[in-house]
Amino acid sequence: MPSNVIVGLQWGDEGKGKITDFLSKNFDYVIRYQGGNNSGHSIHINKNRFILHLIPSGVIYSNVECIIGPGVVIDPKCLIEEIKNLESMGVNTSKIFIAKRAHLIMPYHKLLDIYKEEYLGKNFIGTTHCGIGPAYEDKISRTGIRILDLIDKKSFYKKLKYNVKFKNKIFQKIYNKPSISIDSIYDEYMNYSKILSDKFVNAVRKIHTAFSNNKKILFEGAQATLLDIDYGTYPYVTTSSSTTGGVCIGTGIPPNFINNSFGIAKSYCTRVGNGPFPTEINNKIISNIIRDSGNEYGSTTKRPRRCGWLDLVSLKYSCMINGINYLIITKLDVLNNLDSINVCIQYKFNKKTIDYFPCNIESYNNIECVWKKFPCWKQNITNIRDYDSLPNNCKNYINYIENYLKLKIILISVGSERNQNIIKNKSLFYKIFCS
Structure with missing residues (x-):
């Protein structure tokens, strides 16, 4: 069961996207295990810049299957735009799959995000206003709406009706804001479902089948350790488990399925x-x-x-x-x-x-x-591509x-392009990733 995890060790933006992209050619699957579109991974290839928010960084390789796991919260509008953008740049998006258990970000989540930050005033957290936190709040309070709910129109409407009614009370009574309409949201999300439904999968089953078939798997997270909801600089953190522990929570695998954990730091x-x-x-x-x-x-x-x-x-x-187990230094x-x-x-x-x-x-x-x-x-x-050729002060x-x-340290990034890397311990690197 050859699987590895890439995790950021600081406050995010360590260059995980570039490194995941660089390593993905050696894997059959790249799986995203937490977070939402509040983070972005930039990949630079031959002066083309790919910005990924939800889709795993392995998508650039046509042979790699990419799964957005159950632990991710998904804004379908953002995801569709991201898929269209990749397709316009010639990227094959047929191997992108979405976990049915993943929770949806709804329009009222974004509004709650904005209103709460305004309400906090000088004590604001500094969110991206993407609705990530409120979506995870609904998940934990057991009122969230999942991808699988889009398949059953009656179930979706029932859950949406409850949430809109409840959120409207919050908008009016706490934030003194106007209410929102259920019908426009229902129509909007039913349209998203039509566009994305062929990508909905039982991700846990698919991932475990991949392990059974001895496929190579790379797990990718968003944000980083010091933004983890439990172990970061709380309350100035994200709302999910961005450490390696989040892999098991966000994909449904046991800890013994993970071979190596690679930490990325700038x-x-x-x-x-x-x-x-x-x-x-x-x-x-x-x-x-x-x-x-x-x-x-x-x-x-x-x-x-x-x-x-x-x-x-x-x-x-x-x-x-x-x-x-091993470090990767970027920038x-x-x-x-x-x-x-x-x-x-x-x-x-x-x-x-x-x-x-x-x-x-x-x-x-x-x-x-x-x-x-x-x-x-x-x-x-x-x-420079060889470690021994680096200046002494650098070494x-x-x-x-x-x-x-x-x-x-097994890998050092010395530029934003895919090929601007130095493999420091070559025998070890090739044993882990290429054997």
Whole structure:
């Protein structure tokens, strides 16, 4: 049962889409296990840019089957637009499948998302207004509407009627907003069902059949560990389980089906929206250099991302939570032109030095970072494909990360294009992915 998981170790935007795309050619299935269209994966191939929000990154390969798993919340309008966009670029979308157990994002979820953020004022979370959180809230409260409900018109109308009636009370009495109509939503979603119904599958059965047939499977998540609903910087987190533990929850497989967990981290850190960020760079000149060089603007919202130095304390925590076997470092090239690089190796908190990630978000108001400074390499590395050819300062930086985390880095991304990668441990890499 050769399966692997790719998980982000920071606050998202680590380049999971590019890495999943790069590795997908060695797999039969790529399966998305959580999140919604509030995240975006960018894939650059021969100057073409593919933006994926719901569809797994393996879709670019015609031989790879892509499953949107039961743990994902789906906006059908967004999904249809994404499929049409891929088809317009010559991508075969016939091997995209949608889990019947996946929950739907409804128009009232998006409105609730917007209204609640307005209501919170200065204490807003910083959501994408895509309705992800409210959809997961309905799922947990057992009032959600699933993909399979679209197949039964009477069942769908009954559940929709209850939800619209209940949400309208919230709109009117809490947010002082107008009510919404059930009929327009019903017609809209019945049309979506006609377009997508040939892709609806019993995903659990399909995935377990693939395992039985010894197919190679790659699991892909959205967001990242520090945004996990349980283990991230709560409440400034997403609303699903974005760690490797979410794979079992979001696809219906047991833990022993997973062979390896690969953690992806940028050579620096970014964060979107509110929430603690210990290593955030306050120097606008340096942060702007990183932001512009790394194109650190949201794929979904286009919001500029907050930029910071690499945080090895949080990275160690993320590796522990996910049971990471191997590391992948992305966007190393973004640091090319800096004079020096800082790395956080400890926190100072209440006059004590600590090397762990605190539970309480209030703790971060009093945290100071302990830095280790590295000289930069001041050299363009985007065309380098062999690790030994990297500048010494660059290799020293990579080796320090490995030694601190006690994990091997097997792949390094040095550019946004699919082929701009360095395989650091080639024998190990080919044994895992190509055997």
